[in-house]
Amino acid sequence: MNDSRIAKKRRGNFGCPFVFLSFFMLAACTPEATETPAEESGDQIDLIVNGAHIVTMDAQGTVIENGAIAVDEGVILAIGSAAEIEAAYSAIETLDGDNRIVMPGIVNGHSHAAMTLLRGVADDLALMDWLQNYIFPAEVEFVDTQFVRIGTELACWEMIRGGTTTFVDMYYYPDTIAEVVDSCGMRALVSATVIDQRSPDAESASDSIAKGNGFIERWLGQNSRITPIFGPHANYTLNAEQLKATRAAAMQYGVPISIHVSESPFELQYSQDTYGMTSIELYESIGFFEGPTIAAHVVWPTDDEIAMLAERKVGVIHNPTSNMKIASGISPVAQMLEAGVRMGLGTDGAASNNDLDMWEEMRLAAFLQKVDRMDPEVLPATTVLGMATSGGATAIGLGDTIGSLEVGKRADLIQVAFEDVHHVPTYDVISHLVYVTDEQDVASVVVDGRVLMKERELLTIDTERVAAEATALAAKIHAALQERNQGD
Numbered sequence: 148m149n150d151s152r153i154a155k156k157r158r159g160n161f162g163c164p165f166v167f168l169s170f171f172m173l174a175a176c177t178p179e180a181t182e183t184p185a186e187e188s189g190d191q192i193d194l195i196v197n198g199a200h201i202v203t204m205d206a207q208g209t210v211i212e213n214g215a216i217a218v219d220e221g222v223i224l225a226i227g228s229a230a231e232i233e234a235a236y237s238a239i240e241t242l243d244g245d246n247r248i249v250m251p252g253i254v255n256g257h258s259h260a261a262m263t264l265l266r267g268v269a270d271d272l273a274l275m276d277w278l279q280n281y282i283f284p285a286e287v288e289f290v291d292t293q294f295v296r297i298g299t300e301l302a303c304w305e306m307i308r309g310g311t312t313t314f315v316d317m318y319y320y321p322d323t324i325a326e327v328v329d330s331c332g333m334r335a336l337v338s339a340t341v342i343d344q345r346s347p348d349a350e351s352a353s354d355s356i357a358k359g360n361g362f363i364e365r366w367l368g369q370n371s372r373i374t375p376i377f378g379p380h381a382n383y384t385l386n387a388e389q390l391k392a393t394r395a396a397a398m399q400y401g402v403p404i405s406i407h408v409s410e411s412p413f414e415l416q417y418s419q420d421t422y423g424m425t426s427i428e429l430y431e432s433i434g435f436f437e438g439p440t441i442a443a444h445v446v447w448p449t450d451d452e453i454a455m456l457a458e459r460k461v462g463v464i465h466n467p468t469s470n471m472k473i474a475s476g477i478s479p480v481a482q483m484l485e486a487g488v489r490m491g492l493g494t495d496g497a498a499s500n501n502d503l504d505m506w507e508e509m510r511l512a513a514f515l516q517k518v519d520r521m522d523p524e525v526l527p528a529t530t531v532l533g534m535a536t537s538g539g540a541t542a543i544g545l546g547d548t549i550g551s552l553e554v555g556k557r558a559d560l561i562q563v564a565f566e567d568v569h570h571v572p573t574y575d576v577i578s579h580l581v582y583v584t585d586e587q588d589v590a591s592v593v594v595d596g597r598v599l600m601k602e603r604e605l606l607t608i609d610t611e612r613v614a615a616e617a618t619a620l621a622a623k624i625h626a627a628l629q630e631r632n633q634g635d
């Protein structure tokens with residue numbers, strides 16, 4: 148392979164203590180600095196990633212041509228021209244940048260990862276019919292820790308190969324989800340799902356909160372890539388008291404909440420009938436938004452509610468494919484962005500999408516807004532790319548850690564190959580990333596400074612084993628569903 152090499156260390160001690168601290172000090176350091184053999188092994192940094200373009204997604208929208216990023220111990224040490232970085236650093240591993248665009252890893256703000264195993268089980272149905280008559284019963288029957296492990300491994304495989312480095316998950320058996328995230332090397336906010344019905348891992352809302360407390364206690368502060376959070380399902384599967392109790396539990400641990408909000412016309416009607424107000428009014432009235440909240444969907448907010456979401460700094464995750472497939476509606480994304488709402492993008496679960504392709508979400512998010520407003524200028528490519536990276540990171544509360552390529556941030560980044568026919572020629576890199584690139588173009592993926600995929604080869608997931616286990620488990624589910632349908 149010519150994409151990567153073990154860089155030969157050309158110098159010993161750089162003779163400049165600042166070189167590892169600040170790129171801006173590079174000019175003060177001389178390449179001819181003293182050689183100190185005893186320190187040789189300590190002089191090499193972990194990784195240099197080169198790119199024909201580095202799309203940083205910083206606040207200024209900086210794009211560096213023929214650039215490179217120096218990474219050590221999971222942190223971005225320096226960003227600059229490839230020549231500058233090569234002169235200053237020697238790395239154990241280098242990813243070559245020919246025809247490669249480097250950009251921040253993609254943030255999938257809303258998923259139910261293990262539902263990859265229910266992909267295609269029930270399609271073309273309304274949300275409540277789909278949930279109550281197919282998904283919830285199938286989950287109670289089939290979902291256990293083995294299901295969640297295999298399904299989440301499948302999802303991580305699919306996400307890594309598509310350039311997603313961080314996701315916010317809501318599913319059952321969160322310990323198992325967190326274990327898979329740990330082993331595959333991704334970054335995630337993992338929710339303990341709270342729902343007031345018999346579910347695969349709990350009997351009721353209070354039972355799921357109690358189990359959620361245990362999950363949070365086991366994982367909080369244990370792994371810098373994994374944030375345990377609460378995931379109350381919605382205000383039609385939990386009542387106001389249960390929602391308040393979940394928020395209180397989250398506040399007790401200082402963790403965020405991920406929840407479905409204002410998703411469908413059904414939810415709006417249910418909320419009016421049950422609470423005498425909209426979902427967002429309900430959450431505001433019970434103080435739910437006083438802690439950090441990641442709200443999935445938000446398809447039907449009023450103007451006043453949009454202002455409230457902005458003021459409360461609620462992170463809103465737009466899931467265009469799911470909204471289109473289940474016919475939930477068109478979320479007023481452009482209006483929310485204009486109002487200052489923190490917006491990210493998500494796939495939702497693979498049973499309502501039916502894939503975890505964030506490139507498709509970017510394109511559909513842009514196209515939906517344009518056709519909804521009959522205005523091609525809304526949601527331009529840069530804005531959509533921001534929702535998938537820096538904006539998405541802010542929406543899920545990780546804006547200071549990831550989402551853009553800046554010195555001091557964690558090194559979550561991807562290399563996209565611009566060499567397939569659909570990238571030739573390239574006039575505008577960001578236009579191509581949003582309107583042309585697909586999952587197959589993602590060449591390499593780095594999370595927290597660790598290479599998880601290198602030139603399409605997955606390094607942390609045994610894909611043959613996962614595929615075999617998923618196929619075997621799906622055969623059992625398929626047989627059981629057929630038997631059940633014949634019995635009806």
Ligand SMILES: [Zn+2]
Nearest residue numbers: 407443495496
């Ligand atoms: Zn969802």
